[in-house]
Amino acid sequence: MKYDVIIVGAGPGGIFSAYELTKLNDKLKIAIFEAGNPLEKRKCPIDGVKVKNCIKCPSCAIMNGFGGAGAFSDGKYNITNQFGGSLYEYIGKNEAIDLMKYVDDINLQYGGKGTKLYSTADTKIKKMCLENGLHLLDAQVRHLGTDINYVVLGNLYNHLKDRVEFFFRTPVEKVEKNEDGYTIVTADNRYECEKCIISVGRSGSKWMETVCADLDIPTKSNRVDIGVRVELPAEIFSALTDELYESKIVYRTEKFEDLVRTFCMNPHGAVVNENTNGIVTVNGHSYEDPEKHTDNTNFALLVSKHFSEPFKDSNGYGESIARLSNMLGGGVIVQRFGDLVRGRRSNPERIREGYVTPTLAATPGDLSLVIPKRILDGIIEMIYALDKICPGTANDDTLLYGVEVKFYNMEVEIDNNLETRNKGLFVIGDGSGVTHSLSHASASGVYVARYIAGAN
Numbered sequence: 258m259k260y261d262v263i264i265v266g267a268g269p270g271g272i273f274s275a276y277e278l279t280k281l282n283d284k285l286k287i288a289i290f291e292a293g294n295p296l297e298k299r300k301c302p303i304d305g306v307k308v309k310n311c312i313k314c315p316s317c318a319i320m321n322g323f324g325g326a327g328a329f330s331d332g333k334y335n336i337t338n339q340f341g342g343s344l345y346e347y348i349g350k351n352e353a354i355d356l357m358k359y360v361d362d363i364n365l366q367y368g369g370k371g372t373k374l375y376s377t378a379d380t381k382i383k384k385m386c387l388e389n390g391l392h393l394l395d396a397q398v399r400h401l402g403t404d405i406n407y408v409v410l411g412n413l414y415n416h417l418k419d420r421v422e423f424f425f426r427t428p429v430e431k432v433e434k435n436e437d438g439y440t441i442v443t444a445d446n447r448y449e450c451e452k453c454i455i456s457v458g459r460s461g462s463k464w465m466e467t468v469c470a471d472l473d474i475p476t477k478s479n480r481v482d483i484g485v486r487v488e489l490p491a492e493i494f495s496a497l498t499d500e501l502y503e504s505k506i507v508y509r510t511e512k513f514e515d516l517v518r519t520f521c522m523n524p525h526g527a528v529v530n531e532n533t534n535g536i537v538t539v540n541g542h543s544y545e546d547p548e549k550h551t552d553n554t555n556f557a558l559l560v561s562k563h564f565s566e567p568f569k570d571s572n573g574y575g576e577s578i579a580r581l582s583n584m585l586g587g588g589v590i591v592q593r594f595g596d597l598v599r600g601r602r603s604n605p606e607r608i609r610e611g612y613v614t615p616t617l618a619a620t621p622g623d624l625s626l627v628i629p630k631r632i633l634d635g636i637i638e639m640i641y642a643l644d645k646i647c648p649g650t651a652n653d654d655t656l657l658y659g660v661e662v663k664f665y666n667m668e669v670e671i672d673n674n675l676e677t678r679n680k681g682l683f684v685i686g687d688g689s690g691v692t693h694s695l696s697h698a699s700a701s702g703v704y705v706a707r708y709i710a711g712a713n
């Protein structure tokens with residue numbers, strides 16, 4: 258029951274810390290505690306036939322288990338400091354990029370070979386965006402696709418399973434400080450370790466807050482991003498997606514000077530439900546395999562909300578908006594852009610008669626009853642701005658799903674080694690509030706592992 262290192266959470270952050278620790282020192286006794294299931298047992302019951310909507314399983318197969326929230330994601334590993342987190346503020350820009358490239362190499366070795374790396378370098382799209390008040394952010398993106406991402410995770414698990422002790426379906430309830438390190442408390446047992454790495458992602462955000470309160474670790478309120486997922490015929494966005502696959506474009510609205518940005522673009526992809534702490538929001542992904550392609554492309558349009566004193570609960574604000582959509586639609590709401598700008602709800606007939614076939618069975622409704630006016634106005638303005646570079650974006654039949662909410666964890670106070678004020682206790686990945694992506698979360702895992710193994 259005594260380990261050198263215990264890792265809490267088997268998402269990309271936890272997996273890559275384990276990978277690097279075992280590589281650098283095969284004598285270390287390491288355990289990983291994961292609230293969810295092993296990869297092969299992760300199965301979301303929504304089949305579109307018998308189960309159409311989220312039934313709120315105790316452990317969400319999409320968010321929890323080996324691979325973390327990223328297991329059924331699109332597997333887009335963005336190599337950039339311009340978005341995806343602020344890891345570079347802790348470890349430096351060059352180190353952050355080097356680690357993201359290192360993670361990319363490992364993904365290729367473990368099954369990702371042959372997948373495409375896209376880049377914004379030298380693209381003419383940048384100029385076209387600038388001419389229309391839009392700003393394209395710089396990045397390289399490796400698109401593994403949901404299918405290859407799954408293969409890579411399977412191979413990483415096979416590599417790790419004999420080197421690390423895995424405890425699945427074992428949520429950690431408490432982390433206690435003791436004389437020599439930490440005690441990890443689960444429902445049935447207590448485990449000791451010298452060093453503890455916490456990598457619990459967004460789904461562990463509430464639990465992370467309790468750990469910080471118990472161990473007197475300061476936290477800061479973070480932001481919340483609120484918006485919609487747009488779905489349209491893939492041809493409309495092909496000028497961007499054929500060359501860049503994913504483009505992160507930012508627009509400053511004329512009316513309020515708010516920033517609206519594209520997020521998580523999925524050419525020929527599908528829109529999906531996401532369940533965070535029992536609240537159903539929307540997300541998207543796509544497969545690398547052309548046989549699994551749909552006719553549509555989807556992406557999110559998001560507006561960040563930061564709050565100042567006295568209000569601190571940015572996630573609570575996002576949750577309330579998502580709850581409202583769940584209350585009105587029983588889950589995610591879908592609306593035609595034409596209906597939204599005409600101030601009327603979409604109904605099943607209007608959706609059926611439209612030329613864009615939804616890839617998610619959402620409830621037709623009215624997003625203006627859910628999303629605050631200022632945010633919705635910004636989204637509508639950006640759709641018209643995107644229409645200038647991708648004509649057809651503002652077509653009546655373009656579908657908007659809501660709400661998409663990106664919850665960010667409270668930012669945990671950690672130093673440049675990603676260590677809390679309690680020596681030997683590290684907080685990494687999305688659970689730290691510092692990263693918000695596969696590549697940054699994975700890179701933070703490698704970084705901490707090297708520090709613990711004395712290789713940094």
Ligand SMILES: Cc1cc2nc3c(=O)[nH]c(=O)nc-3n(C[C@H](O)[C@H](O)[C@H](O)COP(=O)(O)OP(=O)(O)OC[C@H]3O[C@@H](n4cnc5c(N)ncnc54)[C@H](O)[C@@H]3O)c2cc1C
Binds near residue numbers: 428
């Ligand atoms: C549908 C979807 C698509 C996405 N697509 C992309 C994409 O294409 N590109 C991108 O960069 N990002 C994407 N993301 C975000 C990305 O998945 C996350 O940024 C990334 O997984 C964060 O990694 P992590 O290790 O920090 O946390 P997570 O992946 O969330 O892993 C945390 C793990 O900790 C476990 N856990 C939580 N609490 C406890 C506890 N108390 N005890 C034990 N275990 C616990 C959870 O079960 C989970 O498995 C997507 C997310 C979703 C949901």
